[in-house]
Amino acid sequence: MKSRRAWLQHVVLIPAAALFAFPFYWLVVMSTSTTSDIFSSPPRLFPGPELFANIERLFGSIDFLQAFLNSVLVSVTATVITVAIAALSGFVFAMYRFPGRNWLFGILLATMTLPTGVMLVPMFQIYVDLGWLNTYLPLIVPGAASAFGIFWMRQAASEAVQYEVIEAARVDGAGFLRVFWHVGAPALRPAIAGFTVFQFMWNWNEYMWPLLVLNDSDLYTLPVALQQLNGNYGTSDYPVVMVGTLLATLPLIVVFLFFRRQVMSSATAGAVKG
Missing domain, CATH: 1.10.3720.10 (MetI-like)
Incomplete structure (x- = not known):
């Protein structure tokens, strides 16, 4: 009974955790992409190679x-x-x-x-x-x-x-x-x-x-x-x-x-x- 309850808890909690973590993950994806990648269709789903370039432009802007x-x-x-x-x-x-x-x-x-x-x-x-x-x-x-x-x-x-x-x-x-x-x-x-x-x-x-x-x-x-x-x-x-x-x-x-x-x-x- 306890193992079944623990399994049900994991079934509920894992998708909930993924749902709450997705905005932060999407923030990482956009931070490592170019503007064209952000607005591409279908959208980029994985981090790109532009993180350090974007950071350099950030420090140059403010x-x-x-x-x-x-x-x-x-x-x-x-x-x-x-x-x-x-x-x-x-x-x-x-x-x-x-x-x-x-x-x-x-x-x-x-x-x-x-x-x-x-x-x-x-x-x-x-x-x-x-x-x-x-x-x-x-x-x-x-x-x-x-x-x-x-x-x-x-x-x-x-x-x-x-x-x-x-x-x-x-x-x-x-x-x-x-x-x-x-x-x-x-x-x-x-x-x-x-x-x-x-x-x-x-x-x-x-x-x-x-x-x-x-x-x-x-x-x-x-x-x-x-x-x-x-x-x-x-x-x-x-x-x-x-x-x-x-x-x-x-x-x-x-x-x-x-x-x-x-x-x-x-x-x-x-x-x-x-």
């Missing part, structure tokens, strides 16, 4: 390396700050009792209902008044306190951390940061890893906000720099666009592979606990 380093700087800095604040705040909301806690948490959740488009104009005006335009501060500061991240960490802490352990540590004279570091952080490791991957992907792929606040091409992040590859009237050098997209996708894959075990643990923690 300052890809500078944009890549800019994205690394912004994404890593914003992710570290956001994850740290979310983990600390979620731990406090879950484990500590203080006046107005539920009201404050409710207000925090209410901010998640505000559409991003509604906040663009007032946020832009605020950063104009602060003189922060054409700097990376608008890309880091607004998302430093993530309502979703705090909610994520609060739920994880409520399930993974025992309040009695916190009380015992406080009785022994441990301060807040020591309690969090030795009790909260180890228990929240899967949740922190999962949110880190999510937040890094969000920061890495952000396009609209950097496009609004960055005017200097030397400060462009990757999505904004890659947009320069689109020609006028909808014409583009598609192989160069695809190879740029491929190279921009690789860091996301590396981050996911690095945190994959913790992400899987975070995804299944609630099911195992239940």
Whole structure:
């Protein structure tokens, strides 16, 4: 019975995995082809020999390396700050009792209902008044306190951390940061890893906000720099666009592979606990 169930699972999962992997495979095919190969009929189904030629044209079209380093700087800095604040705040909301806690948490959740488009104009005006335009501060500061991240960490802490352990540590004279570091952080490791991957992907792929606040091409992040590859009237050098997209996708894959075990643990923690 078990072998039959495992066989059925493979029958379902293998085609599903192939379906989800195909867009990335097709991206590789287009990145290694010429424009005529992309639009040929029937289309090319296997990678071609033009990868390095397309990469050379990509580096000749935009300052890809500078944009890549800019994205690394912004994404890593914003992710570290956001994850740290979310983990600390979620731990406090879950484990500590203080006046107005539920009201404050409710207000925090209410901010998640505000559409991003509604906040663009007032946020832009605020950063104009602060003189922060054409700097990376608008890309880091607004998302430093993530309502979703705090909610994520609060739920994880409520399930993974025992309040009695916190009380015992406080009785022994441990301060807040020591309690969090030795009790909260180890228990929240899967949740922190999962949110880190999510937040890094969000920061890495952000396009609209950097496009609004960055005017200097030397400060462009990757999505904004890659947009320069689109020609006028909808014409583009598609192989160069695809190879740029491929190279921009690789860091996301590396981050996911690095945190994959913790992400899987975070995804299944609630099911195992239940």
